[in-house]
Structures are given as structure tokens and as C-alpha cells.
Amino acid sequence: MTIPARKLSALALLGAVLVGCGGGAADSPAPASPASPASAKPASPAQPSSAGPGAKAAPPAPGHQAAPAQPARKAPPTLAPAAGGLTAVYSHRAKSAEKVVALTFDADMTADQGPRAARGEHFDNPQLIATLRRLKVDATVFMTGRWAEEYPDQARSIGNDPLFEIANHSYSHYAFAEPCYGLPTVARPDMAADVQRAFDAFRDAGATNVVPYFRFPGGCYDDAARRALAPAGVTAVQWDVVSGDAFAKDADAVADQVLDGVRPGSLVVMHCTRSAAPVTEQAIRRIVPGLRAKGYRFVKVSELMS
Numbered sequence: 210m211t212i213p214a215r216k217l218s219a220l221a222l223l224g225a226v227l228v229g230c231g232g233g234a235a236d237s238p239a240p241a242s243p244a245s246p247a248s249a250k251p252a253s254p255a256q257p258s259s260a261g262p263g264a265k266a267a268p269p270a271p272g273h274q275a276a277p278a279q280p281a282r283k284a285p286p287t288l289a290p291a292a293g294g295l296t297a298v299y300s301h302r303a304k305s306a307e308k309v310v311a312l313t314f315d316a317d318m319t320a321d322q323g324p325r326a327a328r329g330e331h332f333d334n335p336q337l338i339a340t341l342r343r344l345k346v347d348a349t350v351f352m353t354g355r356w357a358e359e360y361p362d363q364a365r366s367i368g369n370d371p372l373f374e375i376a377n378h379s380y381s382h383y384a385f386a387e388p389c390y391g392l393p394t395v396a397r398p399d400m401a402a403d404v405q406r407a408f409d410a411f412r413d414a415g416a417t418n419v420v421p422y423f424r425f426p427g428g429c430y431d432d433a434a435r436r437a438l439a440p441a442g443v444t445a446v447q448w449d450v451v452s453g454d455a456f457a458k459d460a461d462a463v464a465d466q467v468l469d470g471v472r473p474g475s476l477v478v479m480h481c482t483r484s485a486a487p488v489t490e491q492a493i494r495r496i497v498p499g500l501r502a503k504g505y506r507f508v509k510v511s512e513l514m515s
Contacts, residue, residue, distance in 0.1 A: 285374075285420045285511035287444045295435040296423075301449040302513050305474025308505045311513040312496075313349045313376075313448065314481040314489075315424065318356040319393075320381035326359055331483040333360045337490040338367060338481070344497045347372055349510040350481060351424040351446075354380035354407030361414040368416020374509050376422035377443060380406040385438070389429035400437040420511050422446045446510055448478040452492070455480055460491035467492070468499045476513060 288297035302309070318332040326332060333356075341348055350367055352375050357364040368375045379385070380403045384392040395403050404423055411419050423443040425434070430445065438445070450470040454463045467477055479493075480486035497507070 285422075286515045287421055287442075288514075290439060291435070293432075293436070294439050295432055296438040296441075296443065296445050298430075298435070298445040298447060299422075299476075299510075299514060300447040301476045302474030305472075308473050308503070309508045309513060310471050310474075310500060310505050311349060311476045311508055311510050312346065312479060312493075313351055313424075313446070313477060313510060314479050315378055316350055316352040316356045316481040317378065317382055317426075317485065318353050318359055318482075319383065320355050322355070323359070332356060332485075333363055334481045334483045334486070334490060335363060337493065338363070338373075340490050340493055342370070342372060344493075345372070346493075346497055346507045347509045347512070348507065349374050349376050349420070349422070351376045351378040351422075352407070352411065353378045353382045353426075354410035355382065357407070357410040357414045357416070364411060364414040364416050368411060368414065368418050370418070374418045374420045374511060375411055375416050376420050376424065376446065376510065377404055377407045377411075378424050379403050379426050380410065382426045384427050384429050385425050385434040386429040386431040389427040392427050392429075397433060397437045400434060401440040404438065404441040404443065420509075422510055444514075446476070448476045450475050450477040452477055452479045452489075454486045454489045454492060456485060457488050460488035461495070463488060463492040464495035464499065467496050468503075471500060471505065473505075474513065476510065 288299055291297050314337070316333070318326070322330075322332065350373055352364065352367075356378075364375070367373050379395070381395065382392070383395045383403070384390075385395055385400055387394050408419065421443045423438065423441065423445050424447070425445060428447065435445070449472075450467060452463055453466050457463050467479075471477065479489055481489070500507075
């Protein structure tokens with residue numbers, strides 16, 4: 210576990226790990242070369258179709274002329290598997306000379322929270338997305354498949370906006386290692402399928418800007434989970450700056466923590482969930498101009514990794 214930077218209260222830390230903000234930052238190996246297996250999978254979720262591994266484009270219906278071929282979208286960079294076939298873990302751009310920072314937002318919803326949404330609990334945050342658009346901030350949204358099913362219109366809108374890319378935060382937001390702060394646990398044989406189910410949900414919602422990155426729920430993982438995840442063909446993405454926005458009530462404290470913690474090449478974890486992170490949008494209104502005043506440029510994870 211990475212201990213958060215200054216000013217993170219015990220409550221904020223506990224809340225963070227419960228909704229995807231806990232865990233340690235692992236060493237970040239160099240991006241895989243274009244010829245490496247990690248970046249050359251023919252049907253990875255990084256392809257323009259946004260489908261998961263193994264998916265194939267449907268042929269045109271009889272009697273219909275096929276649409277003109279579109280230029281191939283450049284595949285996002287991935288990391289080669291670690292020793293023993295373990296899924297690689299990326300947390301920041303090491304020794305960056307360029308003042309770039311990646312803001313990432315976890316769109317959390319567990320598989321069993323449908324009744325709470327039906328009673329009016331908001332697991333989305335459209336105002337946050339609107340503010341990021343207004344400020345022209347590139348960002349990566351780590352989305353659960355269950356969130357995409359609950360808010361398909363928003364998932365499609367985010368996943369087709371050039372400012373954003375959607376990464377995988379599992380389908381169920383259940384833990385991939387235990388103990389993990391009380392989260393239910395995905396059975397090891399089901400881990401890769403859980404990730405694929407999330408990619409399927411993004412595709413079904415109509416999102417196209419989908420990248421082959423995965424964030425462990427609760428930040429909890431071990432070598433067994435990394436090995437079980439290998440068939441999913443993803444790079445695991447953690448962070449080096451914890452915002453402390455989960456369950457926070459003081460937007461200025463969140464903003465100060467991010468502004469104090471960011472270094473060139475940093476990767477910040479925040480949330481896109483109104484009920485669990487109610488002051489994130491307000492904090493962003495300070496964070497973005499504050500970092501720009503320091504000379505920082507905002508990038509998606511795919512650009513940071515490249």
C-alpha cells in the first residue's frame with residue numbers, strides 16, 4: 210500500500226480503498242515495443258471496434274454496401290508481461306523531463322448496487338465530465354462494466370469524446386486479491402472473464418475510445434491475480450498521487466493534496482461518482498488552473514505511457 214501524501218485523513222484513506230483508491234504503486238517497466246506480444250494482439254480491446262479480445266467485426270448485411278474503410282486508429286501502448294507471464298503494472302512516467310500529468314477518474318459501481326441506484330443514489334457525475342470538457346482536459350476514465358450498464362448514454366458520450374478514453378475497472382468492482390477492505394472477491398478462474406465482461410459492456414454502450422488498461426478494484430492485487438489476468442491482454446494501471454477525494458467534504462483539501470503531490474509524469478487517481486466523491490468537480494476547478502500555472506499539460510494514460 211502506498212501511504213497517501215500530506216493531508217489525507219484516515220476516513221478519506223479508508224473511503225479511497227473501498228471505492229478503488231487503495232493500494233501501492235508498482236515499478237513501471239518500459240513500454241513494450243510494437244513487435245512485442247503485449248502490443249501486437251490482433252483483437253485486443255484497444256482496436257477501433259472497442260470489443261474485447263477475440264471479437265470480430267460483423268460482415269455487412271446482404272444487399273448493403275460496406276462503408277468506406279476508415280484509417281486505422283493507432284493502438285495505445287502497452288507493457289510487455291513481467292517475468293513469469295505476470296500482467297505488467299504501470300504507475301507513472303519515471304524520470305520525466307516533460308511537465309505532463311494524467312488525471313484518472315474511477316467510475317465505480319459494484320455488481321450488486323443496482324437497488325441503491327434505483328432508490329436514487331448517484332454513481333455518476335455528469336457535472337464533473339462537463340467541467341473537464343469546459344476546461345479542455347484530457348483524461349482517462351476507469352469504468353466498471355456495471356457502471357456502463359447503469360449509465361449507457363454517459364458511457365457512450367465519454368467513450369466517443371476525443372478528450373477521453375475509457376479503461377477497464379472490472380465488471381463487478383469485486384476484489385482481485387484478499388483481504389481488500391471488505392470487498393467481495395472474484396474467484397481466480399473468473400478474473401479474466403470479469404474483465405472481458407466489462408469490455409463487452411463498453412462495446413454494448415457504443416463506446417469506441419476504449420484502451421487495454423485495467424485498474425484493480427481497491428488497488429488490491431498479488432502475483433496470482435496478475436497471472437490470472439494475463440489472458441485478458443491488458444496492462445494494469447495504478448497511480449503515484451492519491452487525491453483523497455473519496456468521501457471527502459473539503460474540496461480545497463483535495464485540491465491542495467493533488468497540487469502538492471504532482472510531479473512531472475505523475476498519474477493521479479480521482480473518482481467520477483457523486484455519492485462517494487461529492488467534491489471532486491469542485492476540486493478540479495482549482496486543480497486544473499493550478500497545475501497549468503505551474504506549466505503542466507494534461508494527457509491521457511495512453512500518452513503518458515508512450
